[in-house]
Amino acid sequence: MHKQTTISIIAIILGIIIISFPMLGVIAASNILGLSVLLLAIFLLTNGVSEVEYNTTKGLLNTILGIIMLIISLGLIFNPSIFTFLTALTIYLAGIFLIIIGLIIIVGNRDNKYGFWMGILGIVLGVIYIIIGTYINNPLILGSLIGIWLLVTGVLNLLNDGY
Template sequence: MKNAIISILAVILGLLIIAFPVLGVVTASAIIGLSILLLGVYLMIAGISELDYSPTRSILNITIGVIMLILSIGIIFNPSLFAFLAAITLYLAGIFLMVAGLVTLIGNRENKYGFWMGIVGIALGILYIILGTYIRDPLILGSLIGIWLMIAGVLRLADR
């Protein structure tokens, strides 16, 4: 039951991230900050829910989630921090996506689709960095995180 709730939460957060940039109301810093924030929240919730199954993976997910949460709040509410991090913000989000994929890859070996969740996270993180380097469109970049959350949620549901 707990996995189903986490899976549905991932799909909902993924849809929110994909839909949010379409609104086009907020700045690039808020879009990237919100994407990182939602990914951080998901990792913290997933880490807490996995504490019984894999303490190491759980601690890694919670730690990465807390770091992402703090960073995203700074990016959203402190424009000078965003200006300072503007050059590396795109890379940070891609790196966080790759790290989340790597943690999923390492920690979900016993799950049927865990390997693929990790591979997709790593691949989308690399794609995020490449697109961030050349395109710098927050609509596309925010959507990549949303796509990973949706895929991870669907694969978790299929793995039940």
């Protein structure tokens, strides 16, 4: 199976998990956001490592961002006091991460015919994430936004590959 196809399928699966997971409503807000950021970190790490040989800059940026997000997500999942301390910052960080990912995709995905739109979607969802986080502060909606981005990005990558 083509490496990009595998990553696209992983993104779709992670997106569906993130969109579905908040509907359970059982886990605390820090765990929901932590899991969402963890799954996004897994995607970025997988994508970054596989991308290094084709686009070194994009691969390294995705890998570094994935590691940072992995550390933050584990802190949110395993230490709820971090969530209490960083609630406002966490909401902004997740939105900022989506915006940064969108910019990386715009710069590094020129060979993907949907790359520009995937990047724009990341930027728009990042801004929406910050706005919703600031005024509504509903972790179920916030987690779903990350899931939507992963799902759409995975589908667009599959379409680009011709599947």
